[in-house]
Structure formats: structure tokens, C-alpha cells
Amino acid sequence: MTERLYYTDAYLSRFRAKVLDRADDGRTVYLDRSAFYPTSGGQPNDIGLLDDVAVLDVVDEGERVAHRLSAPLAAGEVVGVIDWTRRFDLMQQHTGQHLLSAVLEEMFGWPTVSVHFGAESSTLDVDVGAVAPEAVAAAEARANAVVCENRPVQVAFEDAAGATGLRKATERSGTLRIVTIADLDRSACGGTHVRATGEIGVILLRRTERVKQLTRIEFLCGGRAVARARRDLEALGSIAAVFSASLDDAAVLVARQREALAESLAARKALLAELAALRARARYAAVTPDADGMRRLHLELERADIDELRAEMQALAALPKVVGTALVLDPPMLLVAASGDSGVDAGGRLKAALAVVGGKGGGSPRFAQGTAPTREALTTASHGLNA
Numbered sequence: 001m002t003e004r005l006y007y008t009d010a011y012l013s014r015f016r017a018k019v020l021d022r023a024d025d026g027r028t029v030y031l032d033r034s035a036f037y038p039t040s041g042g043q044p045n046d047i048g049l050l051d052d053v054a055v056l057d058v059v060d061e062g063e064r065v066a067h068r069l070s071a072p073l074a075a076g077e078v079v080g081v082i083d084w085t086r087r088f089d090l091m092q093q094h095t096g097q098h099l100l101s102a103v104l105e106e107m108f109g110w111p112t113v114s115v116h117f118g119a120e121s122s123t124l125d126v127d128v129g130a131v132a133p134e135a136v137a138a139a140e141a142r143a144n145a146v147v148c149e150n151r152p153v154q155v156a157f158e159d160a161a162g163a164t165g166l167r168k169a170t171e172r173s174g175t176l177r178i179v180t181i182a183d184l185d186r187s188a189c190g191g192t193h194v195r196a197t198g199e200i201g202v203i204l205l206r207r208t209e210r211v212k213q214l215t216r217i218e219f220l221c222g223g224r225a226v227a228r229a230r231r232d233l234e235a236l237g238s239i240a241a242v243f244s245a246s247l248d249d250a251a252v253l254v255a256r257q258r259e260a261l262a263e264s265l266a267a268r269k270a271l272l273a274e275l276a277a278l279r280a281r282a283r284y285a286a287v288t289p290d291a292d293g294m295r296r297l298h299l300e301l302e303r304a305d306i307d308e309l310r311a312e313m314q315a316l317a318a319l320p321k322v323v324g325t326a327l328v329l330d331p332p333m334l335l336v337a338a339s340g341d342s343g344v345d346a347g348g349r350l351k352a353a354l355a356v357v358g359g360k361g362g363g364s365p366r367f368a369q370g371t372a373p374t375r376e377a378l379t380t381a382s383h384g385l386n387a
Helices: 084-108 133-149 223-242 247-286 306-317 346-356 375-385
Strands: 014-023 028-031 048-050 053-061 064-069 077-082 112-117 122-126 153-159 175-181 185-188 203-211 214-221 295-303 322-330 332-338 360-363 367-371
Touching: 028 077, 084 112, 084 122, 084 133, 084 175, 084 185, 084 203, 084 214, 084 223, 133 203, 203 223, 214 223, 223 247, 247 295, 247 306, 306 322, 306 332, 306 367, 322 375, 332 346, 332 375, 346 360, 346 367, 346 375
Parallel strands: 295 322
Antiparallel strands: 014 028, 014 077, 028 064, 048 053, 048 077, 053 064, 112 122, 122 214, 153 175, 175 185, 203 214, 322 332, 332 367, 360 367
């Protein structure tokens, strides 16, 4: 059995212990006592050293805690050292999550369904379909107000039968470890936490997204929040510099540029469609009709802009009594267009020709496109179309 020192002292970063058991040729060890937190309850495990050997992973195995090491460790007494920077960061995130979950339930009645602590940011899922930006801002302001009040965060052990006032009910029996934020939250939790809300540091709610019937809120606490805010500020500063504008004006200018770009793209699309129609009519006029008045057009191109060629072929299909094919070698593509009065099913004809050479494609009776495994196969299919 491993005595879990982090249960009573999350600030213990150095300790002595005895190796009780070993596995994996000494690369996994079990200690009589440990301050290393194993992955549990959504909180990632600690890392650090046992003597001079790196602790890579810590696994909860019920009564025992397994320490996965980078190299074998001999039996005997060892000194454990926790990676304190990582530990304190996780303490800030975990206590910040408790505080934030309590605030969201207090202000809006939104219960937290699940939590994920990531390497750079963390998320919690709340049982609500949509969250307005104003609600996010209000919750962030309230959470940071509680941080500034520096409320005590206390850990106690209570019998489950008598533990009342928990934010989230638990089905566990026996002794519970209760983490309490004064006058705000009581939660059953085995994780590591700071001593007071002031140590959480600033809480930043960065964005939300809909996940099935829930809303996922990304949050960062303490040093993570400051670092993320700095990166966001630098990104915004770079955008503002492009426009030679202030940070406050950047968002408005970006919105205006987006509108102008959308208008330009729409105009370009219209011009390209007009150009495609002109080219199609020119090609159409250059072809001599058959005795039955049908015009048959075939193009073979080494390279082409497929989007432009597709638009041209579709425009061709709008003209009377015409069947057109286009073979492009780079990128490999075969296109077929047929007018409504041609009696030709472009999609059906192309699909049949490609099937013979192991190619794939299809489309509508008016326009279709596809490709084949090799240039030779594509050329063969093209000849079959025009036979």
C-alpha cells in the first residue's frame, strides 16, 4: 500500500521513501509513501526524479501507486523530487476549475459535466446548449473577483454518509476527501490544490464551442493565462501593424477588409463565369456542325486550371447541340459536357469509359469529371469517349 502524501500536503515537493516492490526489470517501482500524483480525475500525473532517475509516468493501481521510470532503480531508500513548476501549474488549473464550475452553477445554474486538463489549456463541459458572450464575460469577472478575495482552500476528510453540501453528488462510500473554497464550493476530489484562491492567479475564459448538447469552455489559470494573453496580444499587434492601426481599431478594420474581400471574390467569380462563357462560345463557333447539326469538341491539354476549365465546360453544356470532352494530363483529369438536346448523358458516358481502365468519376447528364490511375489509362478512356 502506498501512503499518498499529496493528499495532505500538495506543496511537498521533496520526500524520502522505501522501494517496496519492482517490476519491468526495475523500471517500475512501488514505494511505501509518495508525493507523486498519478493521473486521476482528469488531472495529469506528476513527473520528476527518484534519486537521479526520471519519473516518466505515475499510475494509480488502487492500493498502490506505480512509478514508471526512464531507467532501472535499485531497491532501498530513495529521494523523490517533484517537478514543482508542473505541479504548481496543475494546482492552479485544478483549483481554478473548481472555482469556475462553482461560479457557473451559482450564476447560471449550469452544472459541469466533464473536465479535461490539457498541456496548454483546459476545458470544462457545462450542461447548456448555448452560452452568450456576455455570460462568459460575466462569469470570468466573477471568478477573478473571488481570486482577488484570496479565499481559503481547505482539504478535509469526511464520511460519505455525512458529507453534505457537495456541488456534485458522489456515489462513493467510506471516507471522502473534500476540497472546500470558502463560502463558494465543496467538492469530493483527490487532486492537488492551492491553499487560497489568490494563488490561482488570473482566470481567462478564452472561447466556447458547442459539443453535442453541451457547451465546452476553454479556460486558463495563472501563468498559463498570462502567457496565452501575451501571445494573443502579440498576434493582435501584428494584425494592427499590417493596417498601421491601433489595437482597438484592428478588429473593425479586419471586418471591413473581410467584407471588401468577399465583394471582390464575388466580382471575380462573376467575371470568371463571364470569361468562361465567352471562351465556350468561341470554341463552339470554331467547330463545324455534323450533318445532324451536332458539334463535337475535344481538347487535349498538358496543364490547366481545373476550376477555370470546369466553368468553361459547364458553360459549353448550356449551348445547343454540343458534346465536349477535355483531357488534362496535369493534373490528370477527364471532363465531359453535353447539352440537354444532345441526347448524351455526360455522367453515364464518362463513368463507363473510366470503368474500362480502372478509373473513377461521374456527374450529371450535363457535366461530369473523373480520373484514372495513370496518364496512359486516362488517354485510353478519352479515346473511348470520342470513338
